[in-house]
Structures are given as structure tokens and as C-alpha cells.
Amino acid sequence: FLGIGAGFMFVELYLIKCFTLIMGNPAISFTLVVSAILIFSSLGALWAHTKSDRNIRLALITLIGMLILTTAGVELLINPMLKASRVVRYLVALLLIFPTAFMMGWPFPLGMRNVLTNPLQRAYAWSVNGCASVLSSILAAQMAISFGIPMIAIGAILAYILAYWAIKPN
Numbered sequence: 001f002l003g004i005g006a007g008f009m010f011v012e013l014y015l016i017k018c019f020t021l022i023m024g025n026p027a028i029s030f031t032l033v034v035s036a037i038l039i040f041s042s043l044g045a046l047w048a049h050t051k052s053d054r055n056i057r058l059a060l061i062t063l064i065g066m067l068i069l070t071t072a073g074v075e076l077l078i079n080p081m082l083k084a085s086r087v088v089r090y091l092v093a094l095l096l097i098f099p100t101a102f103m104m105g106w107p108f109p110l111g112m113r114n115v116l117t118n119p120l121q122r123a124y125a126w127s128v129n130g131c132a133s134v135l136s137s138i139l140a141a142q143m144a145i146s147f148g149i150p151m152i153a154i155g156a157i158l159a160y161i162l163a164y165w166a167i168k169p170n
Contacts, residue, residue, distance in 0.1 A: 001125040003163030004107045005132030006139075010156035011067065011104065012037055013140040017149045018074050019093055022081045036094055037101040044105025056110040060164040063103040064157055070100040071153040107163060115167060132159075 012033060019029040048059065073096050081089050108129065116122050136159070143151045 001108070001111060001129040001163075002132045003159045003161075003166060004111065005129035006136035007156045007159035007163065008041075008104055009133045009136040010140055010152050010159055011100065013137060013144075014071070014149065014152040014156060015074070015097060017144060017152065018078065022078060022089055022093065032090065032093060033097065036097045037104065040098050040101035041105035044102035045109045046105075047102075048106040048110055056107060056114060057164060057167055057169065059103065059106040059110055060160055060167075063100070063107065064160050064164070066100045066103050067153070067157055067160065070096055071150070071157075075150065107160075111167075 015033045015037070016026075016029050019033055020026045023029045023032065077092065077096070081092055084092070112122060112125065116125055136155075140152045140155065143155055
């Protein structure tokens with residue numbers, strides 16, 4: 001749950017920073033990215049709840065793959081998107097965010113339902129996840145200053161890999 005919380009925040013901050021350049025306004029970038037991620041990850045959580053196959057390790061592997069593709073897509077499309085109209089930039093941003101954000105909605109509810117066995121474990125999971133979200137925002141800022149914005153995406157990938165390794169195989 002530490003990895004899930006940190007990864008989620010790293011993805012948000014990476015996309016906010018990238019789309020600030022594309023949108024030309026940090027308030028618009030923040031609003032678009034946070035709204036899209038919260039809506040799409042909520043839809044992903046609802047969909048994961050209805051799936052009969054509830055393999056959290058497979059969900060994390062898929063999420064890591066989607067995150068790699070999204071990062072590559074954002075990095076490749078930054079320059080062409082600067083020349084596009086505002087509406088096209090918003091639509092492309094939403095299309096880039098959707099698959100990864102949808103998958104980001106899977107690990108937390110699957111972990112709560114299938115990995116943890118009692119209320120105390122669930123309480124600890126909530127607290128660790130929340131702490132990771134807060135602390136990773138500070139770490140992401142330092143990573144961006146020291147190593148560049150793409151390093152935040154690498155941090156997200158590593159956080160989700162940490163979550164994958166922390167789960168016992170079925």
C-alpha cells in the first residue's frame with residue numbers, strides 16, 4: 001500500500017508537470033490531470049470490483065506497462081501538442097491519461113479485498129497509503145529539481161514494482 005500510494009501521487013505530479021507546458025497554465029493542467037485521474041481511477045475501481053478474476057499482481061503488471069506506454073506517449077507528443085489547438089490538446093491529454101488512470105484504480109480495492117484479512121490490517125493500509133501520498137509529493141519535487149521531470153515517472157514505475165514485490169504470489 002506504500003507503493004500504491006507513492007505511485008499514484010508520482011503519476012499525478014508527473015502528468016501535472018508535463019501538461020503544464022502543454023496547456024500553458026498550471027491551474028488548467030492541475031484541474032485537468034487531477035480530475036481525469038480521479039474520475040478514471042474511480043471507474044477502474046468500479047470495474048475491478050465486478051471482475052471475477054481478482055489477481056492484484058496481474059493488475060500491477062498491467063498498470064506498470066500502461067504507465068511506461070503513457071510516459072513514452074507524453075514525452076513523444078509534447079512538441080506536436082504545443083502546435084495543436086486547445087481542444088485537441090485537452091482531448092489528447094485525456095486520451096493519454098485514461099488507460100493508466102483506469103488501471104490505477106485497481107490495486108487499492110483489490111488489495112483491500114484480497115490481500116488483507118482483518119480490520120487492523122486495513123486501517124494500517126489506509127494510513128500507510130495516505131502517508132506515502134503526502135511524502136511522495138515532497139520526494140517528487142526533489143526528484144524533478146535534481147534529475148528532471150521524467151524521473152518522477154520512473155519513481156512511479158519503481159513504486160508500483162515495490163507494490164508488486166510486496167505481494168505474495170497466489
